[in-house]
Amino acid sequence: MTGGRYLGVDLGSTTAKAVVVDGAGKILSSSVVTMGAVSRAGMQRAIDQALGEAGLTESDLQGTVSTGYGRRLVPGAGRTYTEITCHARGTAEMVPGVRLVIDVGGQDSKAITVGDDGLVRDFAMNDRCASGTGRFYEVLARAVDVPIEGLGDLALRGSDELEVSSMCATFAETEIVSMLAEDQDVADIASSVHRAIAARTLALVAQVGRYTPVVLTGGVARNPAAVHFLSRALDAEVTVPAHPQITGAFGAALLARDGDRGRPVATDVRGADEMFPRPRGHAHDGHDCSGCDGTLGPGTVDLGTVIPAWR
């Protein structure tokens, strides 16, 4: 373990996340607290949990960076960064070589392209509409009366051929109710809505260009149907980090470690390896995969290869 302890806090619209790293960027602890709405209490609980798990107090920290919509509410944060910068930083560390990060949070979704240096190249985010965000999935879960945790499995069992014409979070609920009134199968409804949401995300991706490898982060990445339909819409494999909700907080902690103004510092990623076993499966860009064990180790992917599809 290397000296120095750094805290990253991601205060989002529905959850607070905290990650503690050491001077090498190794994750010492993390927490995810569901708030329901932005709350200082929820944020403090996330910080306390992460610090407690690492056996630290706030006075042990050499730096704190906050991110998320509530980033300016985090006490003690030496600096704030947007979720866009933090998700790019954290994801590039977890999945070296990533070129496109799609983050679907509680109330917004973002498409972020990442350069060779792990820095943001371009980004797009929804700003007027909850379509395609975590909120939209919550609306769907409520309408079909299943817990949000079971929504993905339900959707994977259904057929996705129903027509979903409205992607407005309000009007889609009305449409789902009328499908239920027509005795449509709930699994088919869930599946079709997932397909429609993926198409919506594709439109966001089109604004920055479709690049591979693709990584999905945010709470929605835990929904297997969301991953499946996004992968199909993009026609590319979509990688999900082991803990997709904390990539922003992890990126914030790394930025705290990196020092003033985000100066990149060489990182020993072994810590991240231990915390996040490399996910199996990555985008295929035409190279020979024989003998590959499916991990993203050095030399298995040409990191310079970027496939712009729609520019």
Next chain:
Amino acid sequence: MPESVALQRLREAARDPRAYVAGWRAHHPGRRVVGVMPMNFPREIALAAGVLPVYIQDDQRPVAEGRAYLPEFYCGYTRNLADQAATGRLDHFDALLLADHCIQLLGASDVARAVGDRSVFFGMLISSLSDSWAEKKIAEMMGQFRGEFEKLSGAPIGDEALTRAIEAYNADRELLRRVFDERAAGDTTWSPVELQDMVVSAQVMDPIEHRDLLVEALAAAPRGERDDRVRVHLSGHLCHAPRRELLEVIEETGAVVVDDDLWSGRRYVQSLVPFTPGEDPMSAIGRWYAERNVDLPCPTRVQHDVDWDAWLIDATRRSGAEVVVHLMPKFCEPHMLFYPELRKALDAAGIPQLLVETEHEGIPLEALRTRLEALVERALRHRPAYA
């Protein structure tokens, strides 16, 4: 340092043109006031006729009755103009005038004609400026404007009056342009909202009165020094001012606006009427119109050897702007059509950019703040010092 009284008066005129017009009328009994729709009418002609020409501003009030006249796919500014016309908020003007061919502004002028009993004059300045007949057509239209204002004021417009009007607007614009040049050089600390108030008040006020106040306001201003904030060029909003809160958010993110090509900014101040003593003032006004598009290109004009994208890249080099923020009003067709060219050119030049689609009804400010901050962070993290 306390704000000068002069600056306060400029701000009041910019934010409440109706009150300014009422005050002006009280001091100039019997004189006419004409509401002018943007962007290219030469107000010198109106002033020479003794008429106060006021560029009509978006008053930022929600569109209510105007919705009955123009559908949602008209831009917010024109829907706001329709609403102003439908609810009597243009009644302080004796007449209205449109000199440009924007299809959306035409809709607003039609509404004003339909709901009010005041005169609405539409004279279309030719938009194709490379054609052999352009100069003749411009001169003809300028002559029509002169004739209309002679009818409105009931007296002929003399060349001497025209010359004085040209000199008055030139002097005001020249002083404003100097402020913009100083900002681009990093020598002033005016915020984008303060500069917008200076320009919008110039679009509203009598030019001599405006310049006198501006001289006083500038004399009280502290000098600035270039700092290391991310330097931003604002581009777009071709015919009306962006909402002030949007401009405020941009600088709250740790950036500094150093230049722009907005209607309520450099686009208004860039071109002076190229008048030399002894020449025909109407000819000089015609040249002003023809050359405006060279000085600062507009996507509503067609000129084969002029490109907005090339101008924009040159402008960023002159000011040292590191990023460009496009402010595109929703449904502004000229901007929408030209934007891909701007984007491609800036990408090729390696200049980060952000497209912000603006709406009359407001902007989701927190989401916008995040996008702007991300742009600033991106610029900071790509600076050589941090590589």
